Amino acid sequence: MFHRPILAAAAFAAFAGAATAQTAMPFALDWKFEGPAAPYFVAIDKGYFADVGLEVEITAGQGSLDAIPKVATGAFPVGFADINSLIKFLDQNPGAPVTAVMMVYDKPPFAVVGRKSQGVEAPKDLEGRVLGAPPPDGAWAQFPIFAAENDLDMDAITVEPVGFPTREPMLAEGEVDAVTGFSFSSFLNLVRLGVPEDDISTILMADHGVALYGNAVIVNTEFAAANPAAVEGFLEAVAMGWKDAIAEPAAAIESLVARNPAADAALEERRLALAIDANVVTDYTAANGMGTVDADRMATALEQIALTYEFQNAPDASLYFTDAYLPEGGFPLD
Incomplete structure (x- = not known):
C-alpha cells in the first residue's frame, strides 16, 4: 500500500x-x-x-x-x-x-524528433541509429508502445540516456540521430539552436499507431x-x-x-x-x-x-x- x-x-x-x-x-x-x-x-x-x-x-x-x-x-x-x-x-x-x-x-505530444540529414524521417529509420532519451521523459516512457506498434527492432537501436538540458544540443551537434521528447518543445529547441527547420523530422507517436x-x-x-x-x-x-x-x-x-x-x-x-x-x-x-x-x-x-x-x-x-x-x-x- x-x-x-x-x-x-x-x-x-x-x-x-x-x-x-x-x-x-x-x-x-x-x-x-x-x-x-x-x-x-x-x-x-x-x-x-x-x-x-x-x-x-x-x-x-x-x-x-x-x-x-x-x-x-x-x-x-x-x-x-x-x-x-x-x-x-x-x-x-x-x-x-x-x-x-x-x-x-x-x-499527446509524445514524439521522436530526428534530423533528416542523419537519415531519420520515419519510425523504421531509427534502426541502426542512436536515440537520445532522458530517463524521466514522458515520451521515452511511451517509446516501447511506439516501437511495438511499428515493429521496431530494439536491438538495432542504440539508446543513449541523456539529460534534458543536453538532449537537443546533442542532436544539433550530431552526437545522436534522434531524441524522444514533446513535439513542440524539442522542435523549437532545435530551431533555437540553429538547426534548419526543413532538416527536422517530427515523428508524432499518435500518428503512428499510439492511441494513448x-x-x-x-x-x-x-x-x-x-x-x-x-x-x-x-x-x-x-x-x-x-x-x-x-x-x-x-x-x-x-x-x-x-x-x-x-x-x-x-x-x-x-x-x-x-x-x-x-x-x-x-x-x-x-x-x-x-x-x-x-x-x-x-x-x-x-x-x-x-x-x-x-x-x-x-x-x-x-x-x-x-x-x-x-x-x-x-x-x-x-
Missing part, C-alpha cells in the same frame, strides 16, 4: 483546511515556464482562480512524471502530468490518493473529496485560461514572460500555438469539449500499455480518470 510521508500529510492537511474565503491550491506543473504553461498564468492574471475563491501558485516541474508523487503525497493538491505514467504509478502504488480529472492534451492520451490535470483525491467545489472551480478557471490562450496566444505569452523574463516571447508563442493545434484543439475536443475522455479510446490505451508493461493489478479506467468535477460535455472551446 502507498504511504504518505508525515510532513507531506501535514502539508496536505493545511491545504485541505485552507481559509474559507480563499482556498490555497498550489499547482505543480510538469515542466518549465514555457509556452504551453501560459494558460495557467492567464487564469491567475485575469482573476479566474480568484473569482472561484482560489489562491493558486504555480511551480515548475522536471518532466511529465514529476508531479505525480508530489500530488500523491499531498505535497500539492493539484498537478499536471502524463496520464500513462499515472496509470503505472497507481498500479504500483494501489490506493495512492491521486487521479486525473481533466484531460488537456487530448492528442497525454497530460492531464491530476488531483489528490483526499483533497478533492474534502474540497469538491474548489476542484470544480480550479478546472473551470483552467479551461477559461486555455480558451483565452487559444483565442489570443500573443496575449497569453505576456502572462508567461512576466514569470520568465528570460523567455523568447516569439519562440514561446510559437510553442504554445504548436501545442494548441496538435494537442489541445482536436477533432474530439471540437465536438465533445475539453477535459473529457472517450471510454473506448481509454480501453484501447490500456491495452496498448499492457503490450509493454505487465500490470500487477487488473487495469481499471475508473481509478485513473474521473469526470466527476467536469461539467457534462466538458468545456466548450468555441
Whole structure:
C-alpha cells in the first residue's frame, strides 16, 4: 500500500483546511515556464482562480512524471502530468490518493524528433541509429508502445540516456540521430539552436499507431473529496485560461514572460500555438469539449500499455480518470 510521508500529510492537511474565503491550491506543473504553461498564468492574471475563491501558485516541474508523487503525497493538491505514467504509478502504488480529472492534451505530444540529414524521417529509420532519451521523459516512457506498434527492432537501436538540458544540443551537434521528447518543445529547441527547420523530422507517436492520451490535470483525491467545489472551480478557471490562450496566444505569452523574463516571447508563442493545434484543439475536443475522455479510446490505451508493461493489478479506467468535477460535455472551446 502507498504511504504518505508525515510532513507531506501535514502539508496536505493545511491545504485541505485552507481559509474559507480563499482556498490555497498550489499547482505543480510538469515542466518549465514555457509556452504551453501560459494558460495557467492567464487564469491567475485575469482573476479566474480568484473569482472561484482560489489562491493558486504555480511551480515548475522536471518532466511529465514529476508531479505525480508530489500530488500523491499531498505535497500539492493539484498537478499536471502524463496520464500513462499515472496509470503505472497507481498500479504500483494501489490506493495512492491521486487521479486525473481533466484531460488537456487530448492528442499527446509524445514524439521522436530526428534530423533528416542523419537519415531519420520515419519510425523504421531509427534502426541502426542512436536515440537520445532522458530517463524521466514522458515520451521515452511511451517509446516501447511506439516501437511495438511499428515493429521496431530494439536491438538495432542504440539508446543513449541523456539529460534534458543536453538532449537537443546533442542532436544539433550530431552526437545522436534522434531524441524522444514533446513535439513542440524539442522542435523549437532545435530551431533555437540553429538547426534548419526543413532538416527536422517530427515523428508524432499518435500518428503512428499510439492511441494513448497525454497530460492531464491530476488531483489528490483526499483533497478533492474534502474540497469538491474548489476542484470544480480550479478546472473551470483552467479551461477559461486555455480558451483565452487559444483565442489570443500573443496575449497569453505576456502572462508567461512576466514569470520568465528570460523567455523568447516569439519562440514561446510559437510553442504554445504548436501545442494548441496538435494537442489541445482536436477533432474530439471540437465536438465533445475539453477535459473529457472517450471510454473506448481509454480501453484501447490500456491495452496498448499492457503490450509493454505487465500490470500487477487488473487495469481499471475508473481509478485513473474521473469526470466527476467536469461539467457534462466538458468545456466548450468555441
